[in-house]
Amino acid sequence: MTDMTVRMAVPAIGSRVRISGPRLLSAGLWTVYLLVIGAWLLFPILLVVVASLQGKLEVSWPLSHLNLDAYRAIPSGYWQSFWFTIRVSIVASCCSLLISLPAAWAMVRGRLWERRLISSLVLLPEIVPQLILGIALLTIFIPLGLSNSFGGVVLALIALNLAMGLRFGEALLEGLPEEYELAAESLGASKLAALRLIVLPLIAPGLAIAALFVFMQNLIAFVLLFFIAGPSATPISIRLFTDIVDRGVVPEAVAMSAMLVYVALIFYAIVALALGPKYMAGALMSRKG
Amino acid sequence: MNMMARSASGSQPVSLEQISKRFGDFYAVRDLSLDVAAGEFVTLLGPSGCGKSTTLKIIAGLLPQDGGEIRFGARRVDMLPSNKRNVGLVFQNYALFPHMTVNDNIAFGLRMRGWPRADRAARVNELLSLVRLEGLGERKPSQLSGGQQQRVAVARALAFGPDLVLLDEPLSNLDAKLRDEVRLDLRDIQRRARQTTIFVTHDQVEALVMSDRIVLMNHGIIEQVASPRDLYAIPATEFAARFVGANNLIPGTLISGGPTPSAAAVGLDAPIAADTIAPGIATQDQPLWICIRPEQLGMAKVEQSSDRCSLVARVIDMVFQGTSILVDIEQQGIGRLRSERPPEEVGSLRPGDEVGLKILGCHLVPRKTSDSQADASRMANAA
Numbered sequence: 001m002t003d004m005t006v007r008m009a010v011p012a013i014g015s016r017v018r019i020s021g022p023r024l025l026s027a028g029l030w031t032v033y034l035l036v037i038g039a040w041l042l043f044p045i046l047l048v049v050v051a052s053l054q055g056k057l058e059v060s061w062p063l064s065h066l067n068l069d070a071y072r073a074i075p076s077g078y079w080q081s082f083w084f085t086i087r088v089s090i091v092a093s094c095c096s097l098l099i100s101l102p103a104a105w106a107m108v109r110g111r112l113w114e115r116r117l118i119s120s121l122v123l124l125p126e127i128v129p130q131l132i133l134g135i136a137l138l139t140i141f142i143p144l145g146l147s148n149s150f151g152g153v154v155l156a157l158i159a160l161n162l163a164m165g166l167r168f169g170e171a172l173l174e175g176l177p178e179e180y181e182l183a184a185e186s187l188g189a190s191k192l193a194a195l196r197l198i199v200l201p202l203i204a205p206g207l208a209i210a211a212l213f214v215f216m217q218n219l220i221a222f223v224l225l226f227f228i229a230g231p232s233a234t235p236i237s238i239r240l241f242t243d244i245v246d247r248g249v250v251p252e253a254v255a256m257s258a259m260l261v262y263v264a265l266i267f268y269a270i271v272a273l274a275l276g277p278k279y280m281a282g283a284l285m286s287r288k289g
Numbered sequence: 290m291n292m293m294a295r296s297a298s299g300s301q302p303v304s305l306e307q308i309s310k311r312f313g314d315f316y317a318v319r320d321l322s323l324d325v326a327a328g329e330f331v332t333l334l335g336p337s338g339c340g341k342s343t344t345l346k347i348i349a350g351l352l353p354q355d356g357g358e359i360r361f362g363a364r365r366v367d368m369l370p371s372n373k374r375n376v377g378l379v380f381q382n383y384a385l386f387p388h389m390t391v392n393d394n395i396a397f398g399l400r401m402r403g404w405p406r407a408d409r410a411a412r413v414n415e416l417l418s419l420v421r422l423e424g425l426g427e428r429k430p431s432q433l434s435g436g437q438q439q440r441v442a443v444a445r446a447l448a449f450g451p452d453l454v455l456l457d458e459p460l461s462n463l464d465a466k467l468r469d470e471v472r473l474d475l476r477d478i479q480r481r482a483r484q485t486t487i488f489v490t491h492d493q494v495e496a497l498v499m500s501d502r503i504v505l506m507n508h509g510i511i512e513q514v515a516s517p518r519d520l521y522a523i524p525a526t527e528f529a530a531r532f533v534g535a536n537n538l539i540p541g542t543l544i545s546g547g548p549t550p551s552a553a554a555v556g557l558d559a560p561i562a563a564d565t566i567a568p569g570i571a572t573q574d575q576p577l578w579i580c581i582r583p584e585q586l587g588m589a590k591v592e593q594s595s596d597r598c599s600l601v602a603r604v605i606d607m608v609f610q611g612t613s614i615l616v617d618i619e620q621q622g623i624g625r626l627r628s629e630r631p632p633e634e635v636g637s638l639r640p641g642d643e644v645g646l647k648i649l650g651c652h653l654v655p656r657k658t659s660d661s662q663a664d665a666s667r668m669a670n671a672a
Contacts, residue, residue: 183384187398
């Protein structure tokens, strides 16, 4: 009896391990393909990070003379802009999610007949070039004294982000069966309590990812802010651009660019650690993860 | 002490008066009135689209009605939002909160009512033992089987002493074997809690097994309200006779009413004696359906048959079912009939055999006049 099972088991395992020639070829092609894609995506990031550590834009091989001189040389104006950008991004991300989530709830649960129309209208800012949005906002902001100010930049970013926040919110709420809310209400919860105790905890993972995306978008916003920003409200993207135009690619600018990469990675890591790996790979919108 | 008072069942009589709900031109529910006694288990039974789920949503406050009044005891609730009605609702898919433990799920209604933590814990334990899930309170719903999840949903709905518990097809997600078990469980829990309950289902067996009374619905109106026994034995309408249980319906007309009613079947010379007669049949020659349940249609090989309304028929097909055998027969005047008899009576029959039919019980329900003309012409053709 034991003899037989062993004899039967051995070829089964063998056949699974053995890989035929064509399969090996296709696996090899896949690997090359993935490596090329990976290199293509990672190359600029790696280049900036290595260059920042070597203190010059031309990366030299072997990787010698790694130092932090370029980081030490970052002028205080850069740091001001850097922290300004971080503050603006956090405030704008929170505001746009706070605004877009209730709107998404109304659109998904309210069964508005105009929903399709509204849903498409909300997409418009994403389609219209930021250039146009920038000019339009500027004509409003100048008489209101909002251009070249913290508030103005925040408002511009919110305008930019609402569509994305709404998209995320709609997808998250669509994925959450309404029965949970109805059950909570039948058990005595007000709409607000149902939202706080049931809806928000259940969509929290998706919401964190949405926040990450919106934050990143704010961190690197450029075209729109080019119109709104000014000497007293300069995001780091604008500061770097103007400096590079004036003085060429100086080591400090490369170091500051690398700082933005670190910020993005840190935020990504925080979200990933908070949610666990299963949410980060592919299952972006799924409530089950 | 306080807790004892709170944990007593809050069961109330429920009264619905002239409830209506329209979607465009379509009446989902039309002038529905119903009284449910405190502690009673009433089932809304009907095919999909009959208005039973709409009625349940209206009672729960999830859907506003167009007209009518709802009272729990003396309290009028039809203007209240769902969270102020004090109704325990069990959803078809249970809708247990996946991010909360079983304990937290059951305690949710108590938490919303501001019960102190210690009282909540005690009440949750009480309910866990009522639904026999002791020791599983710390689990998440996803770690429970379908039957266990269902019992948590019931416990959650009972926890806060609701005036009324509503069950929306809670058994339809369970497999057949578990369903048999759980419906008796559910009935048992309801009785022990003495909880006024309205149950919605399209499954007539569930309705018959579980209910004190069944409300049979069709096209947004009530066809009949009766005990399971009466609904099965003496249905009031053709729809009731067809929907609940299997039935042979033979078109006919009334010969005589009174204590010993009898009817003439289309295509038969001899009158058929009826045991019971639905209300609304009084005048002679009134069109009606002669209803004979499969188990009321006895038979014997033709040489042995003798007494009461002996009819000759031919066996077409037989299906063995364990405790009984389904026998499809063809009678020349009436057409096809189905019988369900114990194996010892019909086991020796074979398809093609001639049998004498013995009608062991028969009930009459009214037949609508629109198709009575068609039958009249058929009768003329037959003659």
